[in-house]
Amino acid sequence: MKDIRHLVIHHAGPRWKAGAPIFEQDGVQAHVAHYRQWLDEDRLEMGGPFLDAAGGGLMIPVAGLDEATI
Numbered sequence: 001m002k003d004i005r006h007l008v009i010h011h012a013g014p015r016w017k018a019g020a021p022i023f024e025q026d027g028v029q030a031h032v033a034h035y036r037q038w039l040d041e042d043r044l045e046m047g048g049p050f051l052d053a054a055g056g057g058l059m060i061p062v063a064g065l066d067e068a069t070i
Helices: 028-040
Strands: 008-010 044-049 057-061
Touching: 028 044, 028 057
Parallel strands: none
Antiparallel strands: 008 057, 044 057
16 A cells, blocks of 8 residues: 655635734644644644744644545
8 A cells, every 4th residue: 555645734824913923823722732632643743833934834644544534
């Protein structure tokens, strides 16, 4: 079986507040909690924010998760 992985790339959305640090952005703490749970459940290979002014980030789920799960 092929080792297929999905890459989830997040970009700053319409509620992004320019100049505010990423961890003070609306909704980011809930997002972090969600993917921290995935990490605890061995469903997340790696992930994290882009630490530039534009915001966003990426997540790489473990192999074997289908696109609908992500």
